Amino acid sequence: MSRLRIDFQDYAELLQLYADYASALDSGQWDAWPGFFTDPCVYKLQPRENHERGFPLATLAFDSQGMLKDRIYGIQETLFHDPYYQRHVVGAPVVRRVDADGRLHAEANYAVFRTRLSKESTVFNVGRTIDEVVRTPEGLKFASRLVIYDSEMIPNSLIYPI
Template structure:
């Protein structure tokens, strides 16, 4: 793996965190391949091999449907979300394919309240090189707590 690949991989993670913190949800699906996997799952279920997940999407089209739901059909108290992501650790690198892991923390700020920690955990990713650059083929969002407050509206 050369410097350019490392730089592009770090940019992918930084740009993803920026996009999901911006509230411009239409940007989110564009970080993924068409036949991607995105799964939000508690750590206990992941480590035990249980398939139960809080959210599970199996294509870019499903991610776009989620964006539509956020914009048009879900009703909730508005809040801001700020994602902070650590530098990705590259577990395996092959030609145009990278298996990576990175820690994350998500902070939530409701309009009339102090910011609070909403969710923390790690991303377990498969990143592939496409004609459009690096994209997530698979993103497992493994959160540490067995409980999450209320519901998850926005992507993590």
């Protein structure tokens, strides 16, 4: 059985989860990123066309905190790229469903801006997230985060998580 109502406290915690997630990524706190997820978890970055057609191909796909930690290791130790800053602008999440066990099904629009050192800021990636959020002893966490980006083309320098 599912319901659409969510109480104010739960919604405030959900807003805080989204804000903390964006803040950690924007400030380069890469080691914090896996901690926003349960283990196991799902994190996929997928073009809108593939998602809407039910095609499984994703640009990035991880299914555990260990895989998220491997990505962070790659960012910090092995990937060579021009450094840049990113800034997330995230809309208020819309709760689509609340399961009997308290699992929240939510969506939010996002835009990510990228600023390369000594260059102007540009729109880097735009889309929406489709999330499943669960309560854990440490608070709300993402059990699943599908990042569905609108453009079929993305820069070949997708290094940092969205």
